[in-house]
Amino acid sequence: MCDITHQGAVLVVTPSGPLTAEQNPGFAATVVGRLDPGLPQVVVNLHSAPIADSQGLESLLDLQEHAAGRGGEVKLAGAGQLLDEVLRITGVGDRFERFPNTKLAVGSFAR
Numbered sequence: 001m002c003d004i005t006h007q008g009a010v011l012v013v014t015p016s017g018p019l020t021a022e023q024n025p026g027f028a029a030t031v032v033g034r035l036d037p038g039l040p041q042v043v044v045n046l047h048s049a050p051i052a053d054s055q056g057l058e059s060l061l062d063l064q065e066h067a068a069g070r071g072g073e074v075k076l077a078g079a080g081q082l083l084d085e086v087l088r089i090t091g092v093g094d095r096f097e098r099f100p101n102t103k104l105a106v107g108s109f110a111r
Contacts, residue, residue: 002027004034007043010106011035014045019056019083024049028059032066040072043105047078057092064095073097077105 002024003014013031017023031042044060052060064074077099079087087093099105 002030004031007102007106010041010043010109012043012045012102012106014047015049017048017050019046019049019052019059021053021055024056024059027056028062028066031063035067035070038070040067040070040074041109042067042072042074043077043099043102044074045077045102045105046080046083047102049083050080051083052086057086057090060092061095073109075099075105075108077102 002016005012011034015024015027019027035042042063044063060074060076067074075097076087076093078101079098084093087098097108099108
């Protein structure tokens with residue numbers, strides 16, 4: 001599934017393995033269920049997710065839509081070369097602020 005931790009007020013979500021329907025079913029619903037009340041600040045650490053299928057990309061978009069609806073934001077961090085290319089080609093990556101690592105993504109919420 002995924003590992004969910006807090007770094008200050010930021011929820012850091014790390015999928016375990018590919019972000020696909022088979023490997024991470026219900027990803028967005030799981031994360032939404034763990035959001036604190038108020039302004040959601042979420043970083044999805046994609047370091048351990050080498051690829052995402054259409055359902056995985058849709059989960060990221062669903063999560064972003066939910067967070068934005070509450071005035072929050074989802075940022076992506078640590079995507080490998082292949083996943084980064086998928087995000088770029090599909091245009092999904094254009095909907096997110098992206099960072100090379102989780103530390104920079106979490107720190108960006110303080111700006």
